[in-house]
Amino acid sequence: EYVEYYFRILKSKLNDEAPATAQKNINLEILSKEVIPLPPIKEQITIAENLNNELESVKRQQASVKLGLKQSNAQRKNILKSAFSGELVPQDENDEPASLLLEKISKEREELASKVKPKKTRQPKKKAKVMDTLLEILTAEDKWIDAQEAFEKCGVTKNTTSDDIEKLYLELRELLNSNQVEVKKVSKTDKLRIVRNEAS
Numbered sequence: 001e002y003v004e005y006y007f008r009i010l011k012s013k014l015n016d017e018a019p020a021t022a023q024k025n026i027n028l029e030i031l032s033k034e035v036i037p038l039p040p041i042k043e044q045i046t047i048a049e050n051l052n053n054e055l056e057s058v059k060r061q062q063a064s065v066k067l068g069l070k071q072s073n074a075q076r077k078n079i080l081k082s083a084f085s086g087e088l089v090p091q092d093e094n095d096e097p098a099s100l101l102l103e104k105i106s107k108e109r110e111e112l113a114s115k116v117k118p119k120k121t122r123q124p125k126k127k128a129k130v131m132d133t134l135l136e137i138l139t140a141e142d143k144w145i146d147a148q149e150a151f152e153k154c155g156v157t158k159n160t161t162s163d164d165i166e167k168l169y170l171e172l173r174e175l176l177n178s179n180q181v182e183v184k185k186v187s188k189t190d191k192l193r194i195v196r197n198e199a200s
Helices: 001-018 028-032 043-087 098-114 134-142 147-153 160-177
Strands: 181-186 188-195
Touching: 001 028, 001 043, 001 160, 134 160, 134 188, 147 160, 147 188, 160 181
Parallel strands: none
Antiparallel strands: 181 188
16 A cells, blocks of 8 residues: 555656657556655555545545535525525515516516607707807996806806807906906905096
8 A cells, every 4th residue: 555655646757757659658667767765564554544544534525525515506496496486585465476567567568669759859959159258248347246257247157168268268368468357356256347547
């Protein structure tokens, strides 16, 4: 037994040394090169017994795992069967059978499929247009006005394009540079006012 176990360990090494043929042929020439350590006979017996015990333990573990997997698979099938049979939760006597419910769903689907849905015509999004220039608004107000309010009076909404908003900012910058409009900060907001020639 000791020698057998030793050769089991050598198996992969011996296979590598065997000639490359359809079937591995480990001949005497290959075996004669191997040196087998031989401890006293009592140690050989002890080693063989220990290996036998370990291998037997591995076999038992493998059998236990195999049985556990088999039981788990069977349990899974039982749970699925119970779930589809409605046995996992308490049943309400007032509930209608699943077959009737499936028939209703099927009929509803057929009715929906038979109805021709009218095509929705998409309304083109209206672009917010800047109605008045900033100068016209400030001239009409003729007093300090919140910049945000002035922009809203020009027609700026949440749908106003960024191009239109940029035009307003460019107009404001030109009006400030040409001293036609003055600006002041009041409570973290900008106030705008048209500049009059006469004292206002």
